[in-house]
Amino acid sequence: MIQVKQALLAALAEALQEIAPGSNAIAAFESPKQAAHGDFACTAAMQLAKPLKANPRELATRLISALQARPAFATWVQSLEIAGPGFINIRVKPEAKQAVVAEVLAAGIKFGHRPATGTHVMVEFVSANPTGPLHVGHARQAALGDAICSVFQSQGHDVTREFYYNDAGVQIATLANSTQLRLKGFKPGDAEWPEQAYNGEYIQDIADAFLRKETVKADDREFTASGDADDLDSIRQFAVAYLRHEQDLDLQAFGLKFDNYFLESSVYAGGQLEKAVERIVASGKAYEEGGALWFKSTDYGDDKDRVMRKQDGGFTYFVPDVAYHVNKFERGYTQCINIQGTDHHGTI
Incomplete structure (x- = not known):
């Protein structure tokens, strides 16, 4: 019913522009809390009531009249009903629900896929150090991470599968x-x-x-x-x-x-660790104590603050992880997702 819903949303946008020109009202459907109330619910009348200084039920009546004049609603909608303070409950005809069968057969494995969005997403998962065989936990991360990547790709995002070690x-x-x-x-x-x-x-x-x-x-x-x-x-x-x-x-x-393998040793090049620490210090989220440099992770719900630079001047594992995540965004990713094992529970 994807194509039917898109046609109805387009008709709703036209109707909203007709009864409230220039309001920039967003055409959207909600799922009714109870199936008996219909297939879709529209709250536009209630949202427009205040800016238009109008009664929401009266607006809903006008909106229904505008919708009924649209071919998409005449073709696919069985009934439109006003409920409560101004909800519009929409029931579609049986043939509207059956239309999805033809959509599935026509699209095949591409059913539900969306066009490119221009959004660059990185999913980092498994990321097991090469010091021994993979275990069941890694297998779980592999299955989950790859599934998430496939879902994002189906919705038009440009996805990179990355393995960090x-x-x-x-x-x-x-x-x-x-x-x-x-x-x-x-x-x-x-x-x-x-x-x-x-x-x-x-x-x-x-x-x-x-x-x-x-x-x-x-x-x-x-x-x-x-x-x-x-x-x-x-x-x-x-x-x-x-x-x-x-x-x-x-x-x-x-x-x-995987599309890319990222080596921990590469974040040690070009002063990336030092730059990451400098950014944290500049943000006011670090302090010196006992000869060590600490990150105020308790400000973000952690049970204790974390050491960044030890007394001997060496960095803890926390710092290259921070530098690595800074590097991700510097590479132009708009969203980064980590699939991590239970051994990371203390620093998530």
Whole structure:
């Protein structure tokens, strides 16, 4: 009934212009709270009553007369009734409801789609660091994020699917060191095995592939292993590419492909972290205490304020996340949506 509704709305706009020229009244329908009241409800008469200094029920009577003179209402509407202070309840004919069948058959999989709006939307989801296999939580994010993207695309928005991940820092260093230890014959439980190392058998799989000097290719990177167990940088790059490839295989099983991969390391370039902190300080939402710089997140409902810069001068994970979101809007997106896991509940 989409085309029928559009025709009726166009007729309503004409009728409003006739009874209230220059009022800029918006033609809109509401859904009645009770199905017995009709298929659509119109409150325009009540909205126009005050500016026109007229009785809303009298305005509703005039509006009904104007609507009945329109071909769309004559073709598709069964009855128009005034209710309460000036509601107009609209009941359409059975053939109006049946018209949707022809619309569905004609449009096929494009039924319900709308023309381009010019709105640029980014949906960031999954965004799992390449330090281990994806889990069920990531699968949930993948399904939800992709569904949201499809809905926005069907409504005419230009949508970017983005995957953000850490390719440097403590977690990636732990991944590289764990793989190097496996390459040198150590395993979990050995005296030489650090407590913070990754214990999964997938680390041994990475080490074996590295020794074979394999080339691994992910959607956003490709790397060939040197095979040298002392080459920590090669181990790091190979391990990241290996696990990114494993992630891609899982995501492709969902039929999911990302438009862009954004690396956390890129927000460290060009002073983006410092600029993000400067903007927060300039806004008056930061303060110094105990040698650290804090963000007043309690002003926004958080249970405690968050540290941005630690006593040693290093930034917390909060800062690159802020810089990344600033970067999103600087790239021209008008709306940004995050699909995040439960591990982010404390900073949402």
